[in-house]
Amino acid sequence: MIFAHTLKPTLALAPMAGISDKPFRAICRQFGADYAVSEMVTSDLRLWRSRKTRTRIDRGGEPRPHIVQIAGGDVERMVTAAKAVAGTGADVVDINMGCPAKKVCNKAAGSALLRDEHLVAEILQRTVAAVDIPVTLKMRTGWCVDERNGVAIARIAEEAGIQALTVHGRTRACAFRGKAEYDTIAAIKASVAIPVIANGDIADPAHARHVLQHTGADGLMIGRAARGNPWLFAAIKAELESRPFIAPDRDAIFNVMRQHLSGLHDLYGAVAGVRIARKHIGWYLSRFQAARELRAQFNRIEKIGRAHV
Numbered sequence: 001m002i003f004a005h006t007l008k009p010t011l012a013l014a015p016m017a018g019i020s021d022k023p024f025r026a027i028c029r030q031f032g033a034d035y036a037v038s039e040m041v042t043s044d045l046r047l048w049r050s051r052k053t054r055t056r057i058d059r060g061g062e063p064r065p066h067i068v069q070i071a072g073g074d075v076e077r078m079v080t081a082a083k084a085v086a087g088t089g090a091d092v093v094d095i096n097m098g099c100p101a102k103k104v105c106n107k108a109a110g111s112a113l114l115r116d117e118h119l120v121a122e123i124l125q126r127t128v129a130a131v132d133i134p135v136t137l138k139m140r141t142g143w144c145v146d147e148r149n150g151v152a153i154a155r156i157a158e159e160a161g162i163q164a165l166t167v168h169g170r171t172r173a174c175a176f177r178g179k180a181e182y183d184t185i186a187a188i189k190a191s192v193a194i195p196v197i198a199n200g201d202i203a204d205p206a207h208a209r210h211v212l213q214h215t216g217a218d219g220l221m222i223g224r225a226a227r228g229n230p231w232l233f234a235a236i237k238a239e240l241e242s243r244p245f246i247a248p249d250r251d252a253i254f255n256v257m258r259q260h261l262s263g264l265h266d267l268y269g270a271v272a273g274v275r276i277a278r279k280h281i282g283w284y285l286s287r288f289q290a291a292r293e294l295r296a297q298f299n300r301i302e303k304i305g306r307a308h309v
Contacts, residue, residue, distance in 0.1 A: 010219030023263025043072025205239030228283025
């Protein structure tokens with residue numbers, strides 16, 4: 001069972017391109033995420049030679065399970081990519097049918113696939129059959145509000161041998177606008193026997209409890225709310241276990257920022273590491289009164305020698 005290593009409910013860090021890289025995954029695991037999915041990688045192996053893709057696939061030194069997410073709309077490429085992921089020693093292949101980004105959907109990948117149930121079935125069946133490790137699926141509630149076919153897709157996935165589903169509570173057409181809805185996730189959970197993880201707008205412990213109760217889901221996946229706030233996992237676990245949570249003080253926050261900076265420098269190098277750090281540091285600093293001034297100071301840093309907080 002894919003989630004046998006964790007206690008229910010499972011808490012996971014969502015795959016976010018350009019955000020949930022190895023340093024951020026490590027920090028979120030440190031504060032209570034039971035697992036973290038890699039940033040999405042293309043199913044086109046010709047592009048795997050790039051440093052960006054190699055970095056995304058690398059899971060060296062991370063706690064298990066190692067879950068690598070692939071995206072694409074071509075069946076043969078998805079099968080080949082899944083085999084390549086398994087060949088890297090990954091524990092799980094996750095298929096992306098949830099990304100609403102135009103550059104992904106314009107290539108008939110991500111959540112664009114939800115409109116073609118026959119193609120969904122073929123991709124899932126062929127991918128599951130191609131590898132000896134579990135295959136999971138991240139999806140949305142449907143293509144658009146008038147075509148919420150999430151229950152149908154979930155049943156197709158279960159029949160294909162998918163071992164767990166993560167469902168974002170919006171359609172492809174919604175992108176990230178409006179509020180996530182959880183009725184469809186509850187309907188999906190009621191329609192399949194495999195684990196279902198709820199995702200979308202889970203930003204505080206009380207709401208996390210509400211989503212679990214409303215959907216009956218086996219766990220939660222946290223995305224944007226964890227940016228600059230990896231303590232959210234610890235806070236949610238405390239809420240679900242009915243114990244107090246002590247919010248981090250200034251020193252604790254700055255210590256984690258330093259840890260995050262160090263990890264980014266190690267992964268990306270002297271120049272790129274500092275530049276990539278800017279968005280993360282901005283999210284950490286947003287809680288402080290002088291956030292704008294502090295961000296401006298950090299954004300002027302160009303080299304590691306001056307990168308201190």
